Amino acid sequence: MRGIWMIVLGVLASLIAQPARAEGFARCEQADYLASFDARLHPEPCEVVASATVHWHGGSAIVRVIRPRSLPAGDSAAIGRFLQETAVDVGQAMDAMGGGLTLPETTILMSSFVSPREVQEGRVIQKGTWKAEALGIFGQECPVNYYKSHYAGTGGDFVFTLAHELFHCIQFASFRAMPDQGWLVEGSAEYFAHLAKHQATIQFADQFNQAIPSTALDAMDYPAFVFYAWLGNANGPPKVKEFLAAARSIDGAVSSDMLMQFAKAYYETSIRLPDGRSLPVSPPPGPTVAVHGAMRFASPAVRPYTFSSQMIAFDRGKRFELSEEPAPADSRTLWRQGGSGLFGPTPTTVRTCSGEVRYQVIRTATRSGRAASYGISAASSSSTECACPAGVWQETPASTRNSVEQSATGGGGAHYISGTRILTLNPDHTGSFTYNAVEKESRTSAEFWLHQVVTGGTHFTWKVVNGILLTRYTGSNNLVTLNNELHSPRGVVRETRQSGAQSIGHNFNCDDGGLHLIGPQGYRPSFLPAGTAFNYNVDMHFVRIGGVPEAAEAP
Template identity: 30%
Template sequence: MRVRLMLLLLCVGLSGWVPSAFALGNCSSDAYVRSFDARLSGAGCVPLVETTVHWAGGRQPLRMVTSVESAAEPSLVHLVAPIRSLAERAGRAMDEMGGVEIAPVTIYLTSLPPPPELGASQPTAALARPFPDECEVVFYWSPEGESYDFLMFTLAHELFHCISAKSFLSVYNHESAIWWAEGSAEYFAHLAYPGTSFSDGDIAEFDAGSPTQPLWSFTYSSVPFFFWLGQNEGPNAVSRFVHGLATGDGAAAEHAALRRMIDPGQWKQFGEDYLDGKIRQPAGRLMASTPQPGALRRITGPTTHRVASQPFVLHRERLSFARGKLYTLQQDNIDAGLSVGFSNTPGVWISPPDNVTACREDVLYRVLATTTEANGAATYQIALPPGIDSEGACCLVGEWSPTQASREGEIAILADVGAGQIAAAGGSLSCEPPEGTWLLSFSGDGTGSVDWQGFTNRCITRAQGGEMETASTRNGTTGFEWRTTGPGGGTARYVENSVEMTINMKLGPMTVLDRTAPDAGPSVESNGFAYQCTAETLSIQGIYGLNYRAGRYTRVSEPAP
């Protein structure tokens, strides 16, 4: 676990900055050396590396120094190349962000342990103290500690404190700025040193706290938001965002500034992308996040459910609808500014559904509630709709395709009715296998349909040396509202009929009839039907347009939740 310490905003007192009383960068000045850490009194300082940070807007010197005694440590030579690389990477990252600058920087490398008042639990830590003429970074380093990559990542983070104090002073000089000061510094370090896992611990803190904590209550662990902002709008968006943050202290000031800079749609989108695992660090590494899923509530029957959230909190929970039932959701009220999204498919978020179909298995929804304004809540009435609240009704829900025997049902009826009479007159009747099909659908909202898709019967009558071919084709939809009335029974009320019938008759090679006309539709507004249903098969009689020979079906698709 790494330790990186925020610059001492309060100790330095940025709101009342004054130039250093000592000569800038004068290693022979004990006052200058003690400004890094009072325990360094008498240690002096010796330059180890002197280089320059170049960016589009200018250049500033950067150097690393250490005590006279430590300068003889042979291993320090290995820091020369990494520090030069740090300066180059920092300059490139500054260009990517845009709108930033940096003061001259001195990094004092010491093997002293971090002072107890800094709260560091590990031997490696860094602390930035920005002054108007120079940004001082004290680097408490143990040679047996972290890798050089980690050390440079840590220093890049501290350099952004130097950059922030120079570039964003009006929004930087108060205590409550710590949330973005640390989160954006972490983002900058990833721009300079992309593809690392050094923020994974901070991301885990956001995972744990974001269901109840507002964004401004985090420090380093606000970095997921900056990853998202940079990923979606580019690194320059991070710079623009920080420029517009609060100039006053306290949670109310941070909230007001966030409302000004991030609209409700952006905050909602961040929450959805975060929960869906879509956020990436600079250069594309997927953010190592495991969001807390939120409380689980199991729904088994009629109930009232309340969802609430606070500004810039990612409130989430889960609703599990018990299998074997159809449910309705009705939003009673929702406070202004609150957005509530439901998702049962990764990457797909919808408004709270009017109906939930949980026929074959439990249906689990993730729920995300967000607001940027004020505390808000929404209330939902969950019910079992009358007439479709039984497990038998639930079995009906879905799309059904006729079996081959059902598709050939009309041919069988023709044979039953006409073939004998034609034969008695010395003729014959033969029919081809039908073309096209139809689908029978029952929806969880109590609607249904018979959708004819070019279903065609073609028969040939032969008599006295001649033949006549007759083809009948159906297209269109019969729509109905359905309810069950008990085990194996229900009613259908017809509300739509757009079916058209096309009849084509040929006498030998000559077409004698080719006509398309609307289907007459059902003669009654509603009627009963009988059914037997299993997980994969359906037998049904009584739906308009389907004769008694067209009564067997297999399931095409599961009902959508």
């Protein structure tokens, strides 16, 4: 088993600064002890640079850092601080994963060597690739190598990498029947390191983006961490522990439904790390298929345990009917309007009155290598069908929840409770967007939280230009009212404020599901500082509740 690469051991360069007194460690003089870390090492006296105890519910274990006396002395005080921080963080992460985990006594050797050249399952591992390596259990002890490195690092890097390696030691002791496969071993260790060390640098998301269209999940190693980030986010950290304890192969561990749930969260970019940050993934949309008339939309090849994505562009001015052909039982297919928002079942009808309409289709399979195919018929749209977007529309609960609960910069805590928004688009091109008691709560801790009810709305005129619904405010007050209750240990403070409402300048289309407003791709507010992460979805979805004209004007 291997420890994380590309981040840390350069921290040792900054720590090897001043001599320190250290206790001896006689095991190093035993014939085979140092060789259990690295075959290039021979018996010699060692010193304990620092030690700490990891405590968790149900046990404790000593973790120590040693060095051969032939190496320069390190700054034991700094190493000791980082080791103590690691011990606390790892113990808390073990508790977060639930009972039944064991960490053996662990010894970390600061080595004067770079990692050796190796061949693993036909793959050449070049000399110097690894920065750290957990080696199994010898006797009652888990040896870990920290190799010589030319990379600079920080104390936070040291804690993160050591947490990754200590989880390998936990794996050796707690999941003895778990296969030694990279997607299980390395992916879960990277997740555990994020569970232990919050706000750490996020790695391997880009590699996952590049790999998942063609590389099966069980053929990955570190990039599989994205799977465990989803699993822990969706079901809690104990589910990750249960998964690893039961996993013997991907066939038995990841069901067809589970795989699609993972794919859905990945493409909706809704996965969050244990510290609440959004996982910065950039799912590839896949190739675009243009639909101009009647055709058969065949499933592409779908390699088991990968994600297949396509964009489907329906030509304007038509009514398309879709009929799904029988699909393999292990396959799953979901559709969504545009390239953002929430996925759902396949639409049976697509109307393209006001312009081209695009859908994204994602497919998964666990055995068969293909998913659903569709027969598509087409006819010119009638004037009655093209009454959209005139009418009275109520936002769907899922759309309101998405608007209320998402965070542009990766924060979290908002919880949608109730209420809705009503969009009125009159045939005379006047309209309004009204908040009907949209209620939410935002919690920063158990003691501090905000209860908020939003009322009011905007009035405007509207028009359609090149398939975009544009609105222009009328009147003097186009603000919503925020009715706030601020809860703290001191009591409740009530206040009323006004704020700007959601503006409308969206691509749109109508189908049997209702009116869909699709926000501009790549939208980013100008007030955000350069480099600030931004992930916000301004799509909105509505169902008609009134205002269907007998013969609507052309928008």
